[in-house]
Amino acid sequence: MGRRKRKMKLESDPKTVKRLAEEREDENWRFRSFLKGSDLEIEELDAIVHRHYEDVASRIDCCACGNCCREVTPILSEHDILRMATGLGIGTSEFVQRFVVKDDDGDIVFRDSPCPLQSGNLCTVYDHRPDDCRSFPHLHKEDFVFRLVQAVQNCLVCPIVFNVFEGLKDELWHQCEDDWNGDGHENMRFL
Numbered sequence: 354m355g356r357r358k359r360k361m362k363l364e365s366d367p368k369t370v371k372r373l374a375e376e377r378e379d380e381n382w383r384f385r386s387f388l389k390g391s392d393l394e395i396e397e398l399d400a401i402v403h404r405h406y407e408d409v410a411s412r413i414d415c416c417a418c419g420n421c422c423r424e425v426t427p428i429l430s431e432h433d434i435l436r437m438a439t440g441l442g443i444g445t446s447e448f449v450q451r452f453v454v455k456d457d458d459g460d461i462v463f464r465d466s467p468c469p470l471q472s473g474n475l476c477t478v479y480d481h482r483p484d485d486c487r488s489f490p491h492l493h494k495e496d497f498v499f500r501l502v503q504a505v506q507n508c509l510v511c512p513i514v515f516n517v518f519e520g521l522k523d524e525l526w527h528q529c530e531d532d533w534n535g536d537g538h539e540n541m542r543f544l
């Protein structure tokens with residue numbers, strides 16, 4: 354399957370991204386079904402996702418966004434808490450008392466949302482931030498095909514995920530439709 358050379362225009366405003374992702378939510382779930390049923394090897398899809406991710410992440414400024422810190426709640430480990438408390442120059446007991454609760458699933462999370470350690474769009478403990486925050490939006494990981502539900506949901510929150518998903522649809526799905534239509538076949542397979 355050929356790679357498209359042209360660079361897509363990116364949407365970087367979180368409010369616009371949320372609106373567009375809501376409008377395209379049905380389409381995104383259909384694309385998820387397409388990927389689940391596609392013949393692509395797991396590693397092959399991962400390589401395509403990583404290529405899109407590197408391109409999009411290099412063109413979107415997280416410091417001008419900060420939306421994940423407002424919309425997504427990271428799960429915290431004891432190590433995360435120790436690291437953040439150290440970064441703030443306070444003890445872990447004080448940190449837990451001020452910032453942390455156990456949620457209904459038994460996970461340790463921040464007491465408040467948006468994250469109480471965010472200031473403007475920035476993280477006040479950036480060098481000491483939790484592993485979950487470092488890892489977001491998780492597109493550098495392997496086994497993308499098993500994390501598609503999370504990816505569709507994150508399209509609503511994260512401009513990087515939204516644009517990667519749009520790029521994947523363009524490369525893997527819409528081109529398929531073009532090929533079918535170009536051959537005069539009825540376009541029934543993926544829609």
Ligand code: SF4
Nearest residue numbers: 422468470471476486
């Ligand atoms: S700890 Fe920092 S990076 Fe993590 S959610 Fe809070 S502000 Fe964002």
Ligand code: SF4
Nearest residue numbers: 415418419420421511
């Ligand atoms: S990871 Fe996504 S949501 Fe978070 S700041 Fe960067 S672009 Fe925004």
